[in-house]
Amino acid sequence: MNFSNSDATVPSVRFEDVVKRYGSKPAIDGVSFTIGKGEIVGLLGRNGAGKSTVMNVMTGYLPTDCGKVCICGVDMAKHPEQAKRHIGYLPESPPLYDSMTVMEYLRFAAKIKRVPRAGIGTEVSRICDEVGLDEVRHRLARNLSKGYRQRLGVAQAMLGNPDILILDEPTAGLDPKQIVEIRSLIRDFGIDCTVLISSHILPEISEICERVLILRAGKLVGDGRLNETGSYSGEFAKLRIRVTGGEDVCLRILRGVKGLSSFRFLGTAEPCTADWHVEYRLRETGVRESLFEEIANAGEKLLMSKPIETSIEDMFLQMTADGVEK
């Protein structure tokens, strides 16, 4: 049976209705998503939301109670050893052996990741160089600073160029210079491979990631893209518009626009105008054209149309607030 899957259409990660319970309490409850090849995805949520559990289930460390996890098209439950070959994982606390030197540890990690024996030396040297472990390569892990321990954990995860890199708080404990270096390394890695990062540092997520998944109490409550400025666009586009005419006139116009999901009156900023907040689904096409035409047909004028961007912080607070469901 051939388990390697180079087909670009096969998602790197597929979660189908995954449930994982600790005792009777569900840690993740019916979570479904797919991550395509080459995506850099951030996993957000408050403490206890289920981020680490999602990662542990994805890496095969924990089995699911229900649902299916596929890694590069390979079912984790049926063929765990083949599925795990595609993954490099840095858990919340780097799994280091204190009595081993950096080189010994990386050689051991390369062997258990089945890096070809002949290429282990080269691979370990390459990763030491890339992650900045050169100067401590003969030092025992127990004598490393927190920053270097974290780097060693990242190096271990990146060994053997896995198809999917899963990083739980990758920059925890690093100094600002190291943070910049590791972020740059992750971005470089993400050019060819899929990366999933969990972090509490929201600017870090908005800097590195192009998509975010938001968990709340074990459920997926948000799945959206981040634009170049790092602001979040979920399913809906939001505009602030200013139209001549009164509130009632505008209300009639907006009721006639096809594809608008919602609209609400914001107030009057200039005499004889009305400001409105309008929302429409991103997948709907021609909504802005329809809006413009309806206003023109009613004999009024569109004075302003300004996209409203949701910062990742605002989005995080909205999505993870109590009572929010997808």
Add this chain to the structure above:
Amino acid sequence: MIAVLGRECLEYFKTMLGYVFIATFLFLSGIFFVVGNIMPLDSDFNTTLNNCVYVFMMTSPLLTMRLLSEERKTKRDQLLLTSSLSLVSIVMGKFLSALCVFAVACTLSFVYPAILIIFGTPSIPLILNGYTGFFLIGASFIAVGIFASALTENQLAAAGGTYGFLLLFLTLDHMIARVKIGRFAEVLRWFSLFRRFTPYQFGSFSLSSTIYYMLFSALFVTFSVIAMDCRRRAS
């Protein structure tokens, strides 16, 4: 499996654990050698080996107590369990590493029969046969130890568990001697861990005991794999 075996062997000798085990084992078995062979000028080394079985029973938890329990406690099992290694490879690698250290201790203990060979005329095949039995029963103790280590995150509890299991098997031997129901006693005798060593002690190679010890070790290694998998699923 070889990677895990290599790493664990390295761990024994990078920490003091391997040295402490070997030193303790050689010291205690040396006492039995002096008392049993040197002082009475007796060249029967296999009686000393029989005493070494109890020495290893007391010292084997040093080798096995941390093997699986510490991995789980420190969450380093995340590295192993998310790699492409199977659970069987991980447990077998750890079992074989403890067996390697035990083999080193056995090899070093050859110094005692060597003294007998230099100054007397002991039967070398008899001694080698005794060592075969000793190694096999030692492998069984290690398998029991690794099973105890798979059951808990606490190293001391794992060591206590190993003593508990081994004392249970030892008690079973004493029970067998007192059970008068013929057929039942026969069945219990067949399962006796310590009595199976008797043929080796008296110089005969027992194929059934060899197979028994190998199956016993395989059974407890399998139990360890099952215990690890159950703990993983239950966590």
